[in-house]
Amino acid sequence: LLKGTIHQQDITIINIYAPNNGAATFIKQILLKFKNQIDHNTIIMGDFNTPLSPLDRSSKQKLNKETIELNITINNLDLTDIYRIYQPASSGSNYHSPFKKHKQ
Structure with missing residues (x-):
């Protein structure tokens, strides 16, 4: 968790x-632990190691119960997946390696 100010706006990065x-x-x-510190100026990022939607999956398997519950928590906290806003139909997951960049 990192708190700071950019252009006179308080921000939180998780x-x-x-x-x-x-x-x-x-x-x-983690989200529930920090829910009282999450507001409209919070950026949550990192390596989630889990697909949040069927579009993020490399296979056609359904989302499991834990992922469905995580999505409910994300919705309840009113969080937005910015990547999905700007890439609504893009399938697969993205990752970066120092050796190569790959998009599944």
Whole structure:
């Protein structure tokens, strides 16, 4: 959690690196822990290690229960996936490696 000021606006940045296993539950716990500090000037970023929508999945598997519950928490906290706003139909996930850049 990082708090600061940019152009006279207070901002909060929350960077989350979720483990490969249990990522959705981990992220949900972090969001609920910081829910009182999240407002319209909060940026939440990081490596979630979980697809939040079917478009983010590389396979056609359905979202599991934990991911569905995470999405409910995201909606209840009134959070917005900025990538999805600007790329509503883009499928697959993005990641960057120092060796190559890849889009699935």
